[in-house]
Amino acid sequence: MISYKLEQKNIKNLYIRIKDNTVIVSAPKKMKQKTIDEIVQKKSKWISNKLKEEKEQLEDKYNKEEFIEIIKENVNDLTKQTGLYPNKVRIREIKYAWGSCSSKKNITINMKLIKYDREIIRYVILHELCHIRYMNHSKEFWELVKMYMPNYNEIRKKLK
Numbered sequence: 001m002i003s004y005k006l007e008q009k010n011i012k013n014l015y016i017r018i019k020d021n022t023v024i025v026s027a028p029k030k031m032k033q034k035t036i037d038e039i040v041q042k043k044s045k046w047i048s049n050k051l052k053e054e055k056e057q058l059e060d061k062y063n064k065e066e067f068i069e070i071i072k073e074n075v076n077d078l079t080k081q082t083g084l085y086p087n088k089v090r091i092r093e094i095k096y097a098w099g100s101c102s103s104k105k106n107i108t109i110n111m112k113l114i115k116y117d118r119e120i121i122r123y124v125i126l127h128e129l130c131h132i133r134y135m136n137h138s139k140e141f142w143e144l145v146k147m148y149m150p151n152y153n154e155i156r157k158k159l160k
């Protein structure tokens with residue numbers, strides 16, 4: 001079942017649109033609930049595709065200066081907490097990862113994170129800092145991440 005917000009109007013036909021991840025159904029005033037549900041269900045594939053599309057077209061949450069500032073603050077804070085210091089931190093568009101850490105301790109943060117919440121940006125920075133100690137995704141690595149961000153797993157799920 002698809003949940004939707006219903007708007008009943010003086011119209012002839014039913015319309016479905018998606019706004020801010022919400023399905024909005026405009027239906028004629030006289031149309032029965034059952035009929036509305038049936039039409040919505042028939043359109044469920046189209047609706048879920050649209051929802052997916054909208055998610056992929058996330059908008060920037062910050063301007064570039066703000067984004068750089070968020071990264072700086074978190075790097076400062078997290079390096080102090082963890083005692084792990086990168087050689088350099090760069091911000092770039094990268095294709096297949098949210099961040100990376102080289103063997104020379106150079107950290108790269110993906111510019112695309114500008115579309116994500118602060119806690120997610122913080123998680124990526126922490127993740128890459130932890131690679132300074134462990135250049136892998138071993139159990140020890142994840143334990144280190146967890147030590148500084150106990151809920152990292154929930155945050156990680158939001159990063160797609």
Ligand SMILES: [Zn+2]
Nearest residue numbers: 127131136137
């Ligand atoms: Zn990693």
